[in-house]
Amino acid sequence: MTVGGSLPSTPDAQSSDGNERLQRGALAVGGGFAIKFGARISFLLVAAILYGPTLYGAYSVALAVVEVSVTIGGAGMKTMLFQILENAERSTSPGERLLEMGLIVVGASALVTVLIVSCILLLPGLGLVGWTLLWMAPLITGQALLDLLLAATRWQGLVRYEVLCRSIIEPYVAVLVSVAAFLFGAPQFGLVIGYAAGTLAAIVFALSAVLRSFDMRGVTMRSSGFRQLFSTMRHNSWVTGTDCVTALAERVDLYIVGLMLGDAPAGIYGVARQVCTPLRQVRQSFDALLTPIVARELRLSGVDAARRTIAGVSRKILDLQLPTFLLIAGMGAAILHLLGGHYPAAYAPMLILCLAEILQASFGIADLLFAYRAPGYGLVITVAGTAIGVVASFLLARFGMVGIASGLLLGYLARALIRRRMIHAQFAVSTPLRPLIPTAIAFAAGGGVILAAVGNLDLTSMVPAVAATVVAGAIFFAARRLADRSFHLQPN
Template sequence: MVLAGAAAWTHGREQMSADSSEMTKSSDDPGHAITQGAKANAAGLLLRLAARAAFLFMAARLFGPRAYGNFVLSVAVIELCVSVGSLGVKKTLFPLLDRAEVDGKRPLVHVVIDAAVMIGIASVALAAMISALGFLLAPPDVAVALALIAPMIACQALIDLAVAAVRWRGRVRYEIIGRSVLEPWILASCATGAVLAGLESSGLAIGYWCGTLSALAYACWGIAREFPKPLSRSYSFDYRGAKQLLAMAPGNSSNDLLNALYYRIDIYIVGIVLGPVPTGIYGLARQLTTPIRQVRQSFDSLLVPGIARIIDQCGVPQTTLALSSSIRQILALQLPMLVAALAIGQPLLQLLGPGFEAGYHVLIILCAAEILQSAMGLGDLVFVYRKPGLGLAITLVSVATSAVLAIFLMPRFGITGAALASFAAYCVRSVLRVAALRWQFRLTLPLASVAVPSVAAGLAIVPALLIASPLMALGAALLVYAIVLKAGLAATGQTLQLAGFDREYLSRLDSPT
């Protein structure tokens, strides 16, 4: 594992050192920069996939469904707290830095330090509260697991702040290497080392601490490098800037909180209703769907500020081309993962340990749900920058849908019922999102932008299900997908290139005519 991690690190460094992995604020071709940045992030995705596979195999084999279920439930609670403790800085830091740069009265890094102070205070308070509540309300083994990793709320929130700051500078390497190499590989390595040292009961928590702290240290080093002469002036806390951050925080933090709850409410309900062993099986299947979401996240580092700039300069209706081309490209990368899950999901789960094969149907349903949300969810960026309250209401309805359906379906269908509830909630959110974009912003995302990848995936499912050999089924299905996708794009005149971000497009939209 150490050798594999070293190889991944070397490859990541070489990939990130290329000029294409960076986008400066003055780029003449934002669409090209976003694509190149996504390619760099995709390299990080491959590294993260390898690390996740190593961690899941280690966790399943060494700890089993019960201990892994307690860890999954604890991490889900921690991540929910991070969405509050980070004060929404993943989105709100950008305008604050823009204003500080124009004003020129204060070093930019001081704006970041202000946010770090506020995040630290909020996160420490949350960690103390969640630890106390855990011992009062949760079963003893869950409470102990939660208390062991609760201090990492502050560190995870500060990682969000640090990577947002360097992303504002147009740098994605710190997020990729920190999140995709250091954090997962060190987590897996240290958790394994803890077991070998006889610390089985706290091995997963030790790994989580080590992985989080390494990613935080690297992200902070990125700030020191990318914000020159950070200590050129004496630092003093800016109460005016803090008020601006706090003014933007409630709407976006509430939206982040509901989104985090939306993504994890199934884990909470499974843990409460069915117990740790089903939670471990469900959580493992859910973890295997994470690469689908990470395809979308590989674009977010540069796509989010690009969309924000179009909205700010040209208005919401003019984001149609950028959103449509982005959705098509992301969907074209995600759908083969669903096809692969159909072909090899069952033997993969069996390989991870006894009992985990019961999560096969959960895996397929959640793969489809992740694709629906992460690709089509790009429209949420419009709500973030124009109507955060509307996005909040849509998310709240979706959370309620997931909770109600899970409670109704789980007694009959178990963990598969929880997965079906999540999928139904994602469908409800997608319908409400499309309706709101059309009604509130006159923004229509053409179905033609997703038709070709969807048809290709539909045809590829046939060999994935009919061929007995998993590897042959996988190869045949991916071949069918590639052939149909290429033919469909050629027949419709579409491409997988991003459009709508170039300077000429923006100039044309800004013109009076």
């Protein structure tokens, strides 16, 4: 909806204008994530050097619990909000629907917060992780509401608000306040204080953005509003379950590291996860506009058009993720060496986590088809893949962080195979793999350079690391162009 109350005009992604807008939006959000990655690196240095692996490990595990709780408290609104706002058959205005969704999110997330706090107080012996989580739990409601507010601005096509909020305000406020808290004598909970400050600053900005982009004058809850709330919650139950299991699957490896190996190894493992952040952000840069576009295409054009859009975006994601992985693989050992201590031990699990992130991020966007058309099947796929990953991680935990990360990779691989099979069975369509072959060939060529460098050079030193990375990148792009010509594919 615009300020005047009409629906926003989001063009079909299959049209040249729609595809151009999708890429512009992805570029804008991607640029924001690049800025955010600077904050991530700054935060990583602050956490690793000032606070150390034990405090950072406890914070990482507690944050992983909070993030899963935010997904539960979000009640599926981050995904389903677009369809709810698009529904022209409902008598309420988009502003009134947004208010209803906000009440659902606040109520559900507050309930989750109460349950977590109660468990911490009733279960003694949770140690530093428990106390850290106790201080962070009240922020669950704020983060869930923040997700909803930013999703509402994306529905309007106003990506800049999410870029400013998630990429600049929230992370940089958190870094600055964390440093200030350490310097002014609050080292044990300085990371939590920084997280709280970043969350509150982001909420204020996001709320002001929604008030500017939605006409909220005269918006109230009608007598039928509460019945509509419960109806919406029931309708979203499958999607909520899928989102929750997905969030758990993305973090269960960190829980297992903390449980099986302790807080300090969890801190080292958390550093490995942080270095993988750019790969996740490549996917997220497309999410901002892809989700509302797929929702609209399914409503107007059906599954086949949405499937073509998803397949095209999957290739774009891989085209960006694979050279990014080569950059991380080439420079990662040197970055970890700069942190000192035991952090270089994170290199091997970091590479495995990167491969897992690529697998899930590039192929996982097909989950949108299930979210909007067959949410029950989507939940089955997610649960099956997660169960396989959890069992594999526990079985491989005797090999330390490398084994646990490998379990996560196996879970994502199983999920990708099950998803592909279910898409063919449920929608009678399949995603061709041939367009991905040139990128795969180029990745194999660049990856071979990195493997040779690992075996013959000291990649913990900056000069050989930079040299190996540059050569691998050059070979990747040269091989990609050659393979494109061989397979007669037009570059995107």
